[in-house]
Amino acid sequence: MKRSSPAVVVLQEVTIRYGTVTAVSSVSLSVSAGEVVALIGPDGAGKTSLLRATAGLQPVSAGKVEVFGLEAWKHRRELHHQLGYLPQHFALYDDLSVAENLAFIGHLMGLQHWQERRSLLLQRLGLANFQDRRAQALSGGMKRKLALAASLMHDPRLLILDEPTTGVDPISRRDFWRLLGEFVAEGLTLMVATPYLDEAQRASRVVLFHRGEVLAQGSPRELTQALKGRLLAVEGEPRAELAAVLADLPGVADVQPFGLGFHVTLAEKAPPPEPQVFQNRGIRLHRFEEIPPTLEDVFLFELSRAAGEPKP
Numbered sequence: 001m002k003r004s005s006p007a008v009v010v011l012q013e014v015t016i017r018y019g020t021v022t023a024v025s026s027v028s029l030s031v032s033a034g035e036v037v038a039l040i041g042p043d044g045a046g047k048t049s050l051l052r053a054t055a056g057l058q059p060v061s062a063g064k065v066e067v068f069g070l071e072a073w074k075h076r077r078e079l080h081h082q083l084g085y086l087p088q089h090f091a092l093y094d095d096l097s098v099a100e101n102l103a104f105i106g107h108l109m110g111l112q113h114w115q116e117r118r119s120l121l122l123q124r125l126g127l128a129n130f131q132d133r134r135a136q137a138l139s140g141g142m143k144r145k146l147a148l149a150a151s152l153m154h155d156p157r158l159l160i161l162d163e164p165t166t167g168v169d170p171i172s173r174r175d176f177w178r179l180l181g182e183f184v185a186e187g188l189t190l191m192v193a194t195p196y197l198d199e200a201q202r203a204s205r206v207v208l209f210h211r212g213e214v215l216a217q218g219s220p221r222e223l224t225q226a227l228k229g230r231l232l233a234v235e236g237e238p239r240a241e242l243a244a245v246l247a248d249l250p251g252v253a254d255v256q257p258f259g260l261g262f263h264v265t266l267a268e269k270a271p272p273p274e275p276q277v278f279q280n281r282g283i284r285l286h287r288f289e290e291i292p293p294t295l296e297d298v299f300l301f302e303l304s305r306a307a308g309e310p311k312p
């Protein structure tokens, strides 16, 4: 059903440069109405640049960014009525109360019915009882909710969020995502950069960025399916010897330290190593089993593959 929805965002071969630095390199991506697209990737991967260009806040060096069928930079004024952008470091007025902050946004955006909208959002985001509290006295989670309310004041159809919950405790993050889910159920489309893979897990599509390029994209299920049957949890002693053996094994594509042992990704179609290999090297295996891959496994595997890292 999602696939036949109209495209809200279409990025075609988008490149963004700052002088000699290429932040985004020839990225193509399309986001349909009602989708939740999560951008994940290490710091400096280019997520902020791509989100800003999508929000019409900066021009691109090459390629095309279309939002609701309009070129984002050229039509940024029209588009600002239809999209919301919550930057990584959203500045609230610390000395203003929750209600005053939203009133300020209402005036700034020239909204006609901002009082009604403010009441609705205060209610829905659980801020009504705190509306007279100064922003500086709010908890981290509450501050992020207020920022969310501010970005929703003009009732956008697309919301672009840059790491909206960074530094917020897990319970508040869950609450924040529950609220986002309610707005999405009502038709809001989301593009969100997040460092948290549990948040990416909630997206309809995850796009993995590295050095300005898309390494992989798909639903969380599609991404993890790609490693299905290829991931082993291996624990044993001595650990250093185990790491050395794993690094040299043919058919092993990647080894990541994990808990007491390692997560080992096998090359495509490679059979798992025989436990005998380890015994021959004097290793006592405590665990050696296939496990279902998580997004974190996919993320680490793709990153180390892209970096061409030697195995540990």
Ligand SMILES: Nc1ncnc2c1ncn2[C@@H]1O[C@H](COP(=O)(O)OP(=O)(O)OP(=O)(O)O)[C@@H](O)[C@H]1O
Pocket: 018, 021, 022, 023, 041, 042, 043, 044, 045, 046, 047, 048, 049, 050
């Ligand atoms: N205004 C700028 N001038 C020069 N270089 C920049 C500018 N903005 C970003 N960059 C560089 O572009 C690259 C991508 O940065 P960007 O902020 O888009 O990545 P990111 O994935 O959002 O990372 P972060 O999560 O740290 O913000 C980085 O190397 C960054 O240093």
